[in-house]
Amino acid sequence: MAEGQFLKATDLQEACELLAQYGGKARLLAGGTDLMVAVNQRKLFPEVLVYLGDSGLNYINAEGDNLVIGAATPFTDIMRSDRVQEETPLLAEVISHLASPAIRNVGTIGGNLANGSPAADSATALLALGASLRLRSKTGEREVAVEEFFTGPGETMLEPAELVQEIIIPRQIGGAKWAYRKLGKRKAQTLSIVSVAISCPLEGGQCQGVRIALGAVAPTPILATEAARILEGKAMDAKLIDKAAKAAAEATRPIDDVRGSAWYRRRATEALVKQLLAQISA
Amino acid sequence: MTMKVVGQRVKRYDGMAHVTGETRFVDDVIVPGTLTVKALRSPVSKGTIKTMDTSSAEAMPGVAGVITAEDVPCNAYGLVPDQPVIADETVRFKGEVVAAVAAVDEDTALEALEKINLEIEEEECVLDPLEAMKPDAPKVRPEGNVFMYDERPFRQIILGDIEAGFKDADVVVENEYVHPSLEHAQLELQTSLAVPAASGKLTIYTVSQALYFHLGQLCGILQMEPDQIQCKSWAPKTGSSWRHNAGFSDVNYIGGTVGGGFGSKNDIHADHVTALLALKTGQPCKWRWTREEDLLYSTFRGAWFITIKDGVKKDGRIVARQMKSIRDAGGYSSLNPYVVDKHSFVATGPYFVPNVQIHGYCVYTNKPPASSMRGFGVTPSVFATELQMDKIAQELGMDPWEVRFINAYRTGDQTPTRRVLNSVALVEVMQKLAEKAGVDLPDKLKNMNSKERGWT
Amino acid sequence: MHSLELTVNGRSYQTTVTLKTTLLEVLRDKLFITSPKVGCNSGDCGTCSVLIDDKLVRSCITNALSTQGKEITTVEGLSKPGHLHPLQEAFHEKYGAQCGFCTPGMILAAKALLDENPKPSRKDVREALSGNLCRCAGYGKIVDSVMAAAEQMGQAKN
Ligand code: FES
């Protein structure tokens, strides 16, 4: 059997160069919480692993109006960061429901995104927060909105030699309202059946720039844009909330699987959106 | 006199080993030179094996041995010995073992499985027990899809006169209950290690919850005398030395080290295969199922379809119970016939019903064999009965507590299996329960006791 | 084959692994340290929990080569002869272990918690242990055990 290569990238540059050098053969390894499951299940036979644990991509910085998080930052670090708790509390909340402490200790935000799961919990938070991703390869970099990043189940717009460098999140200084709920088979260590994250800046009682993100109800995490449009510029009342929740359910394209039926997912989406909007408007 | 144990909190004898990591479960027993076992499983729910060619697998470097049905001296086991260790010709469920490999490591073993040339002709299967009971259903087994209790296709329990009971009733309450199948999901996977010795003896490290049963079955399968097998149940390692047992006569049978069983280890899952491979290769063989295999193919609590028809008096008394329970047994008997028995025996729950007719069916389908799980069929029986009690209360507009108090067993009552109860405390238990739950029972119920019926 | 050096319970080891070897395989199959168990091999159950540089991880989905030079702790490393860690003591005293299969992982998850938060609430304990399954369902007694250990350790400090 092929020996395989384990290459430690000491910085971003090196990681990009190694990816360029080995092309599609190389897989990035950070916490390994997704990758090693696939290896154990013999769905993946990596020939080259590029290890990002010591690549310096573990940071949380404020840059102007944005919070910038290195892709290889473990969830626990993000969740516990004072800055994140103050400036993007929705993200901290979402992470606290993600998997379990041991997974959060090593699982990274970049890995969660790059894995492209429709149920990636961090993605719903980032969608709601209007975040973007900086992608980097040896030959260049680009910034894409999170909603463009996912292209299908397990698929993203990452090129073979490209990696997620960092996540750029607009800081929500001074009180955007938000709410989150994850519906799983149990509370911890569970994949979402449906997850809903809503960020709703209110100005003078009116919704301004509301974003409703839905997880595990479509081939990718999605934004319920029509639902948001219904709320935009309006003050929320029960009728409006109903209408928005219905529109959110309409936006879903769920599947039947072991965790829940498409029918259930659609209904649950409506119920959760309704519940969370009511919570925000209260 | 203060007793040492009775009435005292007693420390677990194995607790210290558990908290220090000393406890050795089967997978923690490491014997040098142990081969890794992997099984080839049927990809279809029902079919006939047309080709089984293991020669290229056997020829692979690192493969020590491959076994198929041909290698099993007596290829039938179980309570009703109807299950092959390795499927011979017919497969009856998806995941049934059709061959097994012992190799130097997991990768080699898995690669060898891929080299086995297996052709199965798929046949129409039946997965729903209600369908399986129909006369023109595909046959899971040549003799029919319903287990025969002597001359009847069901276990029958009769007490009193069911017709008279229904005549006497004011209302009839009839409902259907479905109890889905459940997996034990014990944390320790099905695991076995078999170590052969030059003397011809065989040591098996087992996760069994039923050591003597399994020892007997293994002797049957392997056609060996009991004293040729040492079926060891492992006590925790104490200090630094192992307690080795020299012969059958001093085997330590006191408590196996089982990492959770809940009934999942009342059937042999792995010991027969490791034993056969160990004997064939002359090397220690270990088989640890994957979690997927355990969830998909090990035994589980089969589903139940239960109909209860009760004749009830306006005052709340149940005077007749007719119950029909259908157990989805999967492809083989395992402990299913016994599970149906126990289910049927307790079909009135802890309540006295003078006229009873119970029919418990054990029906085969093309699924992995169901078997025991925490209560051997009693739990689904109780589940249906207790729901039915609430339905009766609803129907009569009565307090659900009262319906239960009225019908609860009293001293001297007869169970459906005609056992006369001479020590009953159910009413008192329910009174205590209500108190703990903060329910203030009406005086009528507070004053009841288990000695007297309280009504006639 | 790649060479791997790591420290387990204070002792350093050198061994060889492949690209896909997990830390759990290194511990069990190479070093014969068997308290971390194989419960699922997919990161779902927590029976393989160990500490890497005092951080709780699941060793079944930890790539062995990513632990190069790291310090691993398993439950074997918590006690010295004749002297149990207060958590081990408490799990024994308070019946925190039934079949014992989840116990090593539970104790390590609890240790990771108490190292950071010596005075946890019951809710904190439940949260910290939320990724560790006990199918014997002895959760109440497990939480009791951790609370008792926390108390005992707090007293010892004062
Ligand atoms: S064995 Fe690692 S989490 Fe289950």
Ligand code: FES
């Ligand atoms: S004690 Fe058995 S699984 Fe926890």
